[in-house]
Amino acid sequence: MNYALLSTEVLTAVIGLTVLVAGLILPQRGKKVVGILAMLMTMLVLVVASLHFTDYEVFFGGVYQVDAYGSFFKILFLSAGLLVMLMGGKYVERFEERSSEFYALTILATLGMIIMACAGDLITIYVGLELMTISFYILTAYVLNDEASAEAGLKYLILGAISSAVLLFGMSLVFAMTGTTIVRDIAAQFTVQPAMIAGIVLMIAGFAFKISAVPFHMWVPDIYQGAPTPVTAYLAVASKAAGFAALARVFMLAFPLDQFNWSLALAILAAITIVVGNLIALAQKDVKRLLAYSSIAQAGYILAGLAAANVYGLKGVLFYAMLYVFSNTGAFAVTTAVEVETGSTDITAFNGLAKRSPFIAAVMTICMLSLAGIPPLAGFVGKFYLFSGAIESGYLWLAFIGLIMSMVSVYYYLTVAKAMYIGPAESEEGMAIGGAARFALWACLAGTILFGVFPAPLSQMTQCAIGLFF
Amino acid sequence: MIGLTHYLILATLLFGIGLFGVLAKRSAIAVLMAVELMLNAVNINFVAINKYVVPDTGVGQLFALFVIVVAAAEVAVGLALIINIFRQKKSVNLHDFNLLKW
Numbered sequence A: 001m002n003y004a005l006l007s008t009e010v011l012t013a014v015i016g017l018t019v020l021v022a023g024l025i026l027p028q029r030g031k032k033v034v035g036i037l038a039m040l041m042t043m044l045v046l047v048v049a050s051l052h053f054t055d056y057e058v059f060f061g062g063v064y065q066v067d068a069y070g071s072f073f074k075i076l077f078l079s080a081g082l083l084v085m086l087m088g089g090k091y092v093e094r095f096e097e098r099s100s101e102f103y104a105l106t107i108l109a110t111l112g113m114i115i116m117a118c119a120g121d122l123i124t125i126y127v128g129l130e131l132m133t134i135s136f137y138i139l140t141a142y143v144l145n146d147e148a149s150a151e152a153g154l155k156y157l158i159l160g161a162i163s164s165a166v167l168l169f170g171m172s173l174v175f176a177m178t179g180t181t182i183v184r185d186i187a188a189q190f191t192v193q194p195a196m197i198a199g200i201v202l203m204i205a206g207f208a209f210k211i212s213a214v215p216f217h218m219w220v221p222d223i224y225q226g227a228p229t230p231v232t233a234y235l236a237v238a239s240k241a242a243g244f245a246a247l248a249r250v251f252m253l254a255f256p257l258d259q260f261n262w263s264l265a266l267a268i269l270a271a272i273t274i275v276v277g278n279l280i281a282l283a284q285k286d287v288k289r290l291l292a293y294s295s296i297a298q299a300g301y302i303l304a305g306l307a308a309a310n311v312y313g314l315k316g317v318l319f320y321a322m323l324y325v326f327s328n329t330g331a332f333a334v335t336t337a338v339e340v341e342t343g344s345t346d347i348t349a350f351n352g353l354a355k356r357s358p359f360i361a362a363v364m365t366i367c368m369l370s371l372a373g374i375p376p377l378a379g380f381v382g383k384f385y386l387f388s389g390a391i392e393s394g395y396l397w398l399a400f401i402g403l404i405m406s407m408v409s410v411y412y413y414l415t416v417a418k419a420m421y422i423g424p425a426e427s428e429e430g431m432a433i434g435g436a437a438r439f440a441l442w443a444c445l446a447g448t449i450l451f452g453v454f455p456a457p458l459s460q461m462t463q464c465a466i467g468l469f470f
Numbered sequence B: 001m002i003g004l005t006h007y008l009i010l011a012t013l014l015f016g017i018g019l020f021g022v023l024a025k026r027s028a029i030a031v032l033m034a035v036e037l038m039l040n041a042v043n044i045n046f047v048a049i050n051k052y053v054v055p056d057t058g059v060g061q062l063f064a065l066f067v068i069v070v071a072a073a074e075v076a077v078g079l080a081l082i083i084n085i086f087r088q089k090k091s092v093n094l095h096d097f098n099l100l101k102w
Helices: A003-025 A028-051 A068-118 A122-140 A147-178 A183-188 A194-210 A219-226 A229-254 A263-281 A287-308 A311-342 A358-372 A378-392 A396-422 A435-453 A456-469 B004-024 B028-052 B059-089
Strands: A057-059 A064-066
Touching: A003 A028, A003 A064, A003 A068, A028 A068, A064 A068, A068 A122, A068 A229, A068 A311, A068 A435, A068 A456, A122 A147, A122 A229, A122 B059, A147 A183, A147 A194, A147 A219, A147 B004, A147 B028, A147 B059, A183 A229, A194 A229, A194 A263, A219 A229, A219 A287, A229 A287, A229 A311, A229 A456, A263 A287, A263 A396, A287 A311, A287 A378, A287 A396, A311 A358, A311 A378, A311 A435, A311 A456, A358 A378, A358 A396, A358 A435, A378 A396, A378 A435, B004 B028, B028 B059
Parallel strands: none
Antiparallel strands: A057 A064
8 A cells, every 4th residue: 555645635634733833833924825735735735736637545444544535526626615714804904813713624524525525435425425524514603703603503513413414324224235345345245135125215315404495405404594604605615526436436336226216316406406406496595605506506416427337427427527527616706805895695685796896706707707607607508418418328307307407507607797787886886805816716717717618537537437326 | 044134224214313313403403413323324234334245344333433433523513613603692592593594
């Protein structure tokens, strides 16, 4: 075993702890350095992870795997973490003496996600999942004097703990039937029995909570609205992607489709998620809540690709998860900037944004059009893969629902654009968002447009990453 | 003779009681306790399965240990959150926490 291949994980853990300690020992005025330190070091790890993309090694008899699939998600989580830290800098200043712990917890949550994506064993998946969610419980309730934030944190904790318990119960039943927790060995021992099916159903329920699929979505709008906006962005893009990473690995490798057809269950879940998420989003007046329901709908699209369980569908899952990082973080970055400026995330707070800051309004519009799937933006290419996969697996109806609901979604994305472009401006002066946030906005914009115009490089990466399933 | 099935039924019952507690209790502390009950039901499952299905390995017991440790971390964070919300609202009744709803 070549332990050097674990460098990404080790470095992430070291950075998280370094930032935590640095925040404790540095004096108050030195705390600004901690944020910059966290961002620079995350960038370093991102480079390391990208250089090690094609590494392959199985650790401890299958407990932990370093492969292209895991590396793809490592790059995804680290980019998302970096973008969130960059765009949240101004917001985090509100936390004053607690701002360094914010960065530390964000990095530790990233570590949890990385472990989830690379885990080849149910115990490791569980530990990674809890490292991620416990960090998120704290981050959600990070605004100590804000009642909405405290309430969101407590709700997330209770619902998150129930979902973990359900997931664990499912895992225990699968363990009972196969006698192993290693994903690849489960497939070898697989037999279709009532207890096995119950285990699989409970595991679907547990993971569906993490990826916010309907009917396990009720926590999403409340927590997304109450949490600090950068945390919401991170929760929406990265925690969801981590859920998908673990879900896809476990289901594709451990439960053979030709013996038990779990794909239909996921397809039905995907259809309900797409419909409910999009329809409730139509009625929202708060942009954070609107993005929460939109993210539920996006989870439905990605789930459709996973239900297809073929090359196109899984390529779509990875492709969409990656472009979703850029498009959704862009939208949340603008929301954060507006919230810092006006103190509100209501849709009226966006009125006249185009007159005040044309660039910020343009980023918001382009990111939202990408989420709606308008060509030539990245969202279109992603949806093309997902729905082609669904059609190839015989879920024509699912692709049809997805297409109709994508058209519906254009309406609510455009209500935000309408407020920005033809809403009455309350002031004329531009918004000061700071250099780091501006850089994050450019990165999101570049990702959203480039992946749409030149999908080939990312598509090849996803092709390489899903190699382990076929 | 008591076998694996009995343990699984016991665990399922405990899990159900825990779930009922989570849904029916109003105090946030009691809800946390009910969640603990659910996690401990899972622990019974793991340990019993370890004994009856794969007695020569320790995977199930290992899993149970991990669950215990993580549950402790979860409760520590949960109590901190409850203390924080209690300072603001002077209540731990979940029905008083109704700022966020659609």
